[in-house]
Amino acid sequence: MEAAVFKLPVYDLLIEKSLLKIENLLINNFNLSKRAIALLLLQGDEEIHKIVSARDRGNYEAIERIIADTQANYKEPLYFVVNLQRQHTATRLSDQATSAPEEPRHSFSEKISRLTMRPVTGVPILLLVLYCGLYKFVGIFGAGTLVDYLETGYENIINPWVNRLVEIYIPWVPVQELLAKDYGIITLGFRYALAIVLPIVGTFFIVFSIIEDTGYLPRMAMLVDRVFKSIGLNGRAVIPMTLGFGCDAMATMVSRTLETARERIIATLLLALAIPCSAQLGIILAILSGKPRALALWAGFLLLIFLLVGYLTARLLPGARPSFYMELPPMRRPNLRNIYTKTYTRMQWYFLEIMPLFILASVLIWLGNITGIFQQLVAWLTPVVNCIGLPDAIAQVFLFGFFRRDYGAAGLYDLYKTGILNSAQLVVTAATLTLFVPCIAQFIIMIKERGLKTAVAIALFIFPFAFISGYALNWLIFITGVKL
Amino acid sequence: MKSVKHNLLFPRLKKALRVDHPKESLKSSHGLKKIVLVGTPNVGKSVIFNFLTGAYVTVSNYPGTTVEISRGKTFIKEKETWEVIDTPGMYSLLPITEEERVSRTLLLEDNPDVVLHIIDAKNLERILNLTIQLIEAGLPVILVINMIDEADKLGIKVDPAILESLIGIPVVTTSAASGYGLDTIKNTIWDYYQNNTLGKQA
Numbered sequence: 107m108e109a110a111v112f113k114l115p116v117y118d119l120l121i122e123k124s125l126l127k128i129e130n131l132l133i134n135n136f137n138l139s140k141r142a143i144a145l146l147l148l149q150g151d152e153e154i155h156k157i158v159s160a161r162d163r164g165n166y167e168a169i170e171r172i173i174a175d176t177q178a179n180y181k182e183p184l185y186f187v188v189n190l191q192r193q194h195t196a197t198r199l200s201d202q203a204t205s206a207p208e209e210p211r212h213s214f215s216e217k218i219s220r221l222t223m224r225p226v227t228g229v230p231i232l233l234l235v236l237y238c239g240l241y242k243f244v245g246i247f248g249a250g251t252l253v254d255y256l257e258t259g260y261e262n263i264i265n266p267w268v269n270r271l272v273e274i275y276i277p278w279v280p281v282q283e284l285l286a287k288d289y290g291i292i293t294l295g296f297r298y299a300l301a302i303v304l305p306i307v308g309t310f311f312i313v314f315s316i317i318e319d320t321g322y323l324p325r326m327a328m329l330v331d332r333v334f335k336s337i338g339l340n341g342r343a344v345i346p347m348t349l350g351f352g353c354d355a356m357a358t359m360v361s362r363t364l365e366t367a368r369e370r371i372i373a374t375l376l377l378a379l380a381i382p383c384s385a386q387l388g389i390i391l392a393i394l395s396g397k398p399r400a401l402a403l404w405a406g407f408l409l410l411i412f413l414l415v416g417y418l419t420a421r422l423l424p425g426a427r428p429s430f431y432m433e434l435p436p437m438r439r440p441n442l443r444n445i446y447t448k449t450y451t452r453m454q455w456y457f458l459e460i461m462p463l464f465i466l467a468s469v470l471i472w473l474g475n476i477t478g479i480f481q482q483l484v485a486w487l488t489p490v491v492n493c494i495g496l497p498d499a500i501a502q503v504f505l506f507g508f509f510r511r512d513y514g515a516a517g518l519y520d521l522y523k524t525g526i527l528n529s530a531q532l533v534v535t536a537a538t539l540t541l542f543v544p545c546i547a548q549f550i551i552m553i554k555e556r557g558l559k560t561a562v563a564i565a566l567f568i569f570p571f572a573f574i575s576g577y578a579l580n581w582l583i584f585i586t587g588v589k590l
Numbered sequence: 591m592k593s594v595k596h597n598l599l600f601p602r603l604k605k606a607l608r609v610d611h612p613k614e615s616l617k618s619s620h621g622l623k624k625i626v627l628v629g630t631p632n633v634g635k636s637v638i639f640n641f642l643t644g645a646y647v648t649v650s651n652y653p654g655t656t657v658e659i660s661r662g663k664t665f666i667k668e669k670e671t672w673e674v675i676d677t678p679g680m681y682s683l684l685p686i687t688e689e690e691r692v693s694r695t696l697l698l699e700d701n702p703d704v705v706l707h708i709i710d711a712k713n714l715e716r717i718l719n720l721t722i723q724l725i726e727a728g729l730p731v732i733l734v735i736n737m738i739d740e741a742d743k744l745g746i747k748v749d750p751a752i753l754e755s756l757i758g759i760p761v762v763t764t765s766a767a768s769g770y771g772l773d774t775i776k777n778t779i780w781d782y783y784q785n786n787t788l789g790k791q792a
Contacts, residue, residue, distance in 0.1 A: 116726070137698055137699060138683075138697065138698060138729070141726050141727075142726050153685075189682075189684075192719055192722055193719050195722060196717075196721075196722060199757065200715035200718055202753075202756060203714065203748060203753035204746055204747060204748045206744075206747075207744075207745035363689065365687050365688075436737075436740060
């Protein structure tokens with residue numbers, strides 16, 4: 107298709123001449139014009155170089171010579187020169203076609219925008235957002251009030267009713283146990299999914315959608331860019347990391363937006379290790395909410411691990427440090443419709459994803475119970491668990507956690523209600539459970555996104571690391587004798 | 591076992607996050623005429639895509655949600671079905687990120703009949719750089735200056751007629767969020783396509 111011929115001069119004579127020479131050497135069957143290809147070659151685009159060197163083999167050497175000769179005339183790299191000259195034209199065009207006010211008007215949203223990014227004001231704002239959004243809304247309201255209400259309802263109304271129904275209509279005990287009783291699909295699987303996980307994930311996704319829709323997210327990225335640089339990431343990684351607080355599996359997938367393979371590996375590792383998903387986060391916040399010191403210890407410990415492991419990985423993994431460039435969308439009042447659709451699609455994804463796994467977990471546990479494998483696994487895990495100062499019953503929670511993070515967290519909630527754990531044990535369990543295993547769904551996505559080798563390496567690192575950290579934390583609490 | 595689960599998980603993931611692998615989505619479909627939307631993230635590409643296709647796409651206010659390509663169909667002049675392709679964010683033809691690479695591969699290998707470059711009226715200076723690159727590449731570009739209302743609030747006035755005469759491609763101003771100017775886009779696409787094909791025949 108013929109398109110408009112550009113009327114303005116864009117590049118200087120020297121570059122124009124080189125372009126013409128390269129264009130003449132190209133055998134074009136690209137979809138883009140020869141001029142564009144010549145420009146990309148001049149700018150050192152690897153992909154285009156590869157294609158041209160393979161296809162126009164005879165002329166490629168000549169083209170490379172032209173590029174080298176052109177470069178010899180400039181101090182800066184050619185991609186910089188070319189872009190700068192083009193930008194001059196863009197600026198000229200923009201100046202001619204637009205008129206801006208003498209004194210740039212700063213709208214209200216711009217003022218807020220600047221406040222969120224200046225460290226002095228930005229850090230308190232970030233803490234306030236985390237406090238209100240995560241702690242108050244997800245932790246206290248979602249995982250506390252809502253879960254309490256739904257859980258009690260489910261256990262008092264649905265469970266007895268299902269149990270009775272099953273006893274009346276199904277004569278075989280194993281099938282009764284598959285559907286109902288202690289580990290049944292309906293009494294355990296559905297209960298975890300609907301009464302514990304749904305309210306927490308739901309409230310988290312509402313908060314995330316609001317933060318996303320206001321445009322606050324990239325500003326948060328700007329704010330934490332420096333900290334993230336020291337762990338080998340940059341501000342851009344804020345998005346997958348924050349999303350990880352919702353669902354680590356989803357976040358691992360989104361980490362593909364990061365620029366380098368190195369960043370993607372670091373982000374994947376940190377997501378698998380130190381970022382609790384919303385179900386874990388909500389339940390842990392709810393359980394520890396009455397014990398501010400225990401909560402602070404848990405949060406501080408995880409933050410330490412996050413920064414330490416990130417820092418060490420960044421040191422060990424070869425590769426260049428990433429540069430950071432992110433377009434800032436305008437700050438705006440969140441749109442209700444947007445929030446609704448975003449929350450809805452995320453919830454939908456989440457539930458289509460986890461319901462089958464919850465059912466599968468119920469079936470596996472049922473099978474394990476009947477065959478005795480489950481008890482055997484628990485028996486193996488028990489000494490490990492005892493070693494980090496926890497009672498036998500916790501072994502089961504960790505086993506659950508392997509199926510899904512949230513499943514383990516829900517199991518922890520069940521156990522917490524029985525009151526057998528003291529504060530120190532709660533903190534150690536919460537920390538170890540957070541670090542322990544990427545759940546099955548996350549692991550599958552890790553394989554898909556990062557490859558089998560990397561995924562397995564990360565998992566092999568995490569298993570012992572989680573328990574060693576739990577051990578260290580337990581020992582630390584014991585040695586210092588802090589009252590929690 | 592593992593691969594079975596894989597297959598079970600992935601279609602849903604794909605659907606919810608709209609993840610297409612570039613290779614897959616580059617298959618051209620049924621010889622329809624194609625409109626490709628390009629631009630930086632957060633300039634309203636998704637809203638315009640939704641307007642054209644009527645399909646639901648996550649409308650996001652942060653870079654990184656549109657990692658993939660979404661496709662839909664639209665009617666131009668109420669009779670012709672065109673395919674509409676939404677690309678991930680793009681700042682330059684020289685790609686830095688995966689998103690940009692995916693976008694460029696699409697421009698390289700697909701054959702768009704019209705490219706809509708959607709830009710932010712408040713930030714013309716920076717983004718016109720890409721417009722120039724698209725024109726240089728010989729692509730049939732229409733410039734859509736979006737968020738004209740927000741620019742107006744800041745006292746920035748944009749004259750599409752002057753710009754049109756300077757760069758020689760159609761320029762449309764819109765405010766996708768409020769719906770202003772969206773109908774003009776379709777008419778401009780049609781006129782531009784007609785002119786281009788007539789010019790080619792002549």
